[in-house]
Amino acid sequence: MLSVSAFSMEAAHADDWVVARLRGAVSAFDNGTWRQLERGSVVDDHRQIRSLDGSHVVFTRDKESIELTGASEIRIYDRAGERMTTVLQAYGTVAIEAEHLNVQHFSVQTPYLAAIVKGTKFIVTSNDQGSRVEVERGIVQVQDTVHDVVANVVQGQDAAVSTTEVLDISGVGRIPPIATMEGIVLAQDEIAIQRDKASGSATTVAVTPGNGNSETKSENSNSGNNGNGNGNGNGNGSSGSSNPSNGSGDGSSSTGNSGGGNGNSGSNGNGNSGGGNDSSGNGNSGNSGSGNSGHGNGNSGHGNGNSSHGHSGDDDGED
Structure with missing residues (x-):
């Protein structure tokens, strides 16, 4: 049998929530x-309260109201001996109009956030994907209880939270x-890191080791353009400021394929221009002797990874 205390039709006390407007199944x-x-x-x-699709209900207490639309479910908690009302929202849409007081006295809590106010009008929508707060009047403190951060959201602004x-x-x-919940304001890069963690993406960081090789490290990638300044660069970075070799071969190539910032000649190896200054005399030119340095030889920079006096095989001199 329905208890009288649950839904009394008698005059309500000042601290009771009463159904003021109702349409549909609530x-x-x-x-x-x-x-x-x-x-x-x-x-x-x-008490657990549920409204079905197409329904609408407004609960009032003095100058305050709790409004449910559509498929929504809430519980209303009033802290004993204090003027503090908490609406626990399982899902759906709840609109709150709270009387303006000098202390925070009204909150809506979802699985993702808590909206806490001194006095305002705002709407909270929640489902199994996340929650959103829309502020129509005043200021709402929105606590992201998933990621432990907080902000004061003002009229005309929305705040959204999900996992x-x-x-x-x-x-x-x-x-x-x-x-943070402790009141420490986060810098933009700190917020970006939190967003990356939440979305599961990685931040790519460029690292330049001391041996003049350019290397890219990524948390989610095994790629790395590793070169040691002696031919065989990995990748297709176009060479910049390359000089044709004056040694063996025809020295006609002006754009080699240096791998990703390595100071190497590609497959057309010339006198090992890695790791230091220009190598002289031991040119070991490859197929064409067209050694092009990529951006930076062994000593990165627009260095000249050219073998100066390299000889290729049987060539005895320059034209």
């Missing part, structure tokens, strides 16, 4: 059964800073 859970609410019903604290989305604020005016 029920409260009582003694193991969902029971239809009526206009004027008083809802007990902690893969750190507190994301958009809308009119200046976007407010995001801080």
